[in-house]
Amino acid sequence: MKFDAIAPGIYPELTYPPYKSTVKRGPTQPMLRIDARTAAEQNIAPSPRIILPYDTDLTKHGEAEPLGEKIVVTGRIVDEDGKPVRNSLLEIWQCNAAGRYRHKKDQHNAPLDPNFNGWGKMMTDEEGRYRFVTIKPGPYPWANHDKAWRPAHIHFSLFGNVYAQRLVTQMYFPGDPLFDYDPIFQSIPDEAARQRLISRFSLEQTVGDEMLGYEFDIVLRGRDATPFGI
Numbered sequence: 001m002k003f004d005a006i007a008p009g010i011y012p013e014l015t016y017p018p019y020k021s022t023v024k025r026g027p028t029q030p031m032l033r034i035d036a037r038t039a040a041e042q043n044i045a046p047s048p049r050i051i052l053p054y055d056t057d058l059t060k061h062g063e064a065e066p067l068g069e070k071i072v073v074t075g076r077i078v079d080e081d082g083k084p085v086r087n088s089l090l091e092i093w094q095c096n097a098a099g100r101y102r103h104k105k106d107q108h109n110a111p112l113d114p115n116f117n118g119w120g121k122m123m124t125d126e127e128g129r130y131r132f133v134t135i136k137p138g139p140y141p142w143a144n145h146d147k148a149w150r151p152a153h154i155h156f157s158l159f160g161n162v163y164a165q166r167l168v169t170q171m172y173f174p175g176d177p178l179f180d181y182d183p184i185f186q187s188i189p190d191e192a193a194r195q196r197l198i199s200r201f202s203l204e205q206t207v208g209d210e211m212l213g214y215e216f217d218i219v220l221r222g223r224d225a226t227p228f229g230i
């Protein structure tokens with residue numbers, strides 16, 4: 001079963017044996033159509049009021065600066081016609097510079113950083129643009145196979161204009177040597193689509209002596225869509 005009839009190869013295989021957990025959780029039944037009333041109940045727009053101070057600066061969650069390389073990430077969220085997705089909630093989460101998530105299930109033998117939580121949220125502006133400051137995440141092992149290490153990445157959850165439109169994806173960093181060995185990255189069949197998950201370094205977005213800048217644009221649908229479902 002696939003959900004990419006319009007643009008084949010962009011979205012990951014729902015069952016992709018090299019990515020072991022997809023075999024257990026990949027759907028084996030056809031998709032269900034939800035009724036109009038259920039859809040309407042989920043047709044609720046996130047409110048900008050849920051954005052708190054420092055939600056867009058993950059380096060400000062502790063009493064001191066977190067360890068690691070401070071970076072700024074920005075980009076635009078657009079639909080298939082290039083129109084901005086405005087006033088849209090975007091959530092992000094990531095591990096710290098040592099490759100450890102602040103999560104009870106993360107048993108990676110790497111230190112937590114008392115000054116880094118690894119989550120944030122924001123709304124896109126009138127141009128569909130988002131921007132946040134964080135620490136560059138490290139690679140981490142995930143026990144999928146021998147020497148299984150994830151390329152450094154930031155998880156993105158986009159809510160479109162209502163909660164029911166939620167899409168989840170991952171942003172990567174240019175030049176990562178782990179791309180070729182990562183079954184999650186490789187579960188997207190189309191090479192060009194995989195490349196669209198990689199942010200680009202931006203001197204323009206770099207802030208003086210403070211932090212390097214990365215740009216990551218997201219296209220929601222169509223031939224140039226950013227892969228989702230990873």
Ligand SMILES: [Fe+2]
Nearest residue numbers: 095150153155
């Ligand atoms: Fe992750």
